[in-house]
Amino acid sequence: MDRSPKILVFDSGLGGLTVFRALLRQRPDAEFLYAADDLGFPYGPKSEAEVVSLVMSAMEKLIAENAPDCVVIACNTASTLLLPHLRARWPQTPFVGTVPAIKPAAELSQSRMISILATPGTAARDYTLDLIEKFAGHCDVALVGSKNLAGLAEGFVHGEAISEEQVAAEIAPCFVEKNGRRTDSIVLACTHYPLLLEIFDRIAPWPLRWIDPAPAIARRMDHVLSARFPAGRTNGRSFSFHFTSGATPTPKLLTTLELLRRDDRKSTEVDRAAM
Numbered sequence: 001m002d003r004s005p006k007i008l009v010f011d012s013g014l015g016g017l018t019v020f021r022a023l024l025r026q027r028p029d030a031e032f033l034y035a036a037d038d039l040g041f042p043y044g045p046k047s048e049a050e051v052v053s054l055v056m057s058a059m060e061k062l063i064a065e066n067a068p069d070c071v072v073i074a075c076n077t078a079s080t081l082l083l084p085h086l087r088a089r090w091p092q093t094p095f096v097g098t099v100p101a102i103k104p105a106a107e108l109s110q111s112r113m114i115s116i117l118a119t120p121g122t123a124a125r126d127y128t129l130d131l132i133e134k135f136a137g138h139c140d141v142a143l144v145g146s147k148n149l150a151g152l153a154e155g156f157v158h159g160e161a162i163s164e165e166q167v168a169a170e171i172a173p174c175f176v177e178k179n180g181r182r183t184d185s186i187v188l189a190c191t192h193y194p195l196l197l198e199i200f201d202r203i204a205p206w207p208l209r210w211i212d213p214a215p216a217i218a219r220r221m222d223h224v225l226s227a228r229f230p231a232g233r234t235n236g237r238s239f240s241f242h243f244t245s246g247a248t249p250t251p252k253l254l255t256t257l258e259l260l261r262r263d264d265r266k267s268t269e270v271d272r273a274a275m
């Protein structure tokens with residue numbers, strides 16, 4: 001096809017930027033729209049019915065107005081619930097989801113003790129429990145649904161001060177010691193969490209592996225697009241941003257986005273977690 005692919009990246013807030021950054025690297029030729037459902041944020045504590053309704057109504061508008069060639073749901077809380085709904089409603093549009101990276105964590109863990117750090121919604125999903133059963137049967141798994149971490153990360157990107165004590169309290173249940181073994185891999189099962197990775201690393205009681213699925217999602221998106229849009233042409237990337245509230249991005253957010261767009265590796269530390 002003789003044009004750039006149009007990719008819609010969707011999250012409840014700004015956590016999806018950790019995925020978006022990997023997507024930009026993978027397909028620098030694409031035209032991106034990042035959409036944040038700030039009206040619905042946070043999804044994590046909401047009922048499944050509420051999350052379904054928020055995502056479906058945001059998507060009706062976004063797909064009708066933008067006709068994307070691919071939609072990346074850069075949100076575990078939505079993906080673990082809604083991918084079948086979205087694919088049934090828009091059978092012609094490919095959807096790429098973000099789901100907890102339990103398989104690589106279980107494969108890589110040497111202590112066979114892994115933790116999954118997620119929103120309360122993702123931690124309670126059958127989808128997540130099925131992944132644990134399927135891929136982590138040989139591991140001790142701590143499934144941690146954090147009430148406040150996504151909100152702390154969202155505020156952090158908007159320039160708010162963050163309390164390390166509060167972050168430490170949220171992630172404390174991920175660090176488990178038992179019979180001389182201890183957790184050696186933590187799945188970042190909410191796209192907001194890699195935004196706080198530098199803090200996590202600093203306050204962790206022992207060094208371990210943080211697993212961020214963003215690069216794998218980017219490869220999946222590329223695979224989905226590649227038949228219609230072979231990679232390799234760089235037309236100059238284009239990028240726009242949309243809040244469901246109609247808000248405009250703050251200057252701080254625009255700077256972050258510009259750094260991402262220029263692929264400035266200093267802008268986040270996400271790569272250190274990439275598997």
Ligand code: DGL
Nearest residue numbers: 012043044076077190191
């Ligand atoms: N970033 C989202 C996720 O990956 C959820 C944050 C929220 O809305 O609670 O799960």
